[in-house]
Amino acid sequence: MSAIEQMYQQVIMDHAREAHGRGLVDLGLPAVGESHQVNTTCGDEVRLRVVLEGDIVKSVSWEGQGCSISQASISMLTELIEGETLEHADQTIEAFRALMQAKGEGLDEEREDLLGDATAFVGVGKYPARIKCALLGWMALRDAIIQAQKGAPA
Numbered sequence: 001m002s003a004i005e006q007m008y009q010q011v012i013m014d015h016a017r018e019a020h021g022r023g024l025v026d027l028g029l030p031a032v033g034e035s036h037q038v039n040t041t042c043g044d045e046v047r048l049r050v051v052l053e054g055d056i057v058k059s060v061s062w063e064g065q066g067c068s069i070s071q072a073s074i075s076m077l078t079e080l081i082e083g084e085t086l087e088h089a090d091q092t093i094e095a096f097r098a099l100m101q102a103k104g105e106g107l108d109e110e111r112e113d114l115l116g117d118a119t120a121f122v123g124v125g126k127y128p129a130r131i132k133c134a135l136l137g138w139m140a141l142r143d144a145i146i147q148a149q150k151g152a153p154a
């Protein structure tokens with residue numbers, strides 16, 4: 001394992017150990033969306049809640065269980081997306097999907113900047129069976145945003 005792979009591994013383990021955003025949050029705002037996603041091949045599960053205020057993702061919170069990759073990925077997306085605009089969230093989700101499809105190669109600088117720590121998952125793209133683990137939370141995020149937009153005041 002190369003030094004950079006070891007560093008990435010450490011980032012993932014840190015997030016898996018001390019997950020951010022765990023525990024569903026209720027801010028009393030109307031635009032709330034939730035998504036429940038399961039990765040049956042590994043046994044990962046997440047219920048993720050998004051609260052929107054205008055075009056800002058005010059809160060991302062979740063409950064879940066599963067492997068280190070799935071839990072660390074959800075923790076990181078919570079940090080990356082909370083407080084950002086919907087447009088920024090969409091771009092970040094797309095960048096993460098691209099990272100998973102890159103077969104272990106990196107992305108362009110602009111998209112790696114968007115992903116920050118989540119770039120640590122680049123190596124997962126080499127293992128198709130684990131891509132579902134890493135993507136689970138991001139699929140829940142996208143779905144929860146769509147649900148929240150339905151509940152947003154016109």
Ligand code: ZN
Nearest residue numbers: 042044067133
């Ligand atoms: Zn997993």
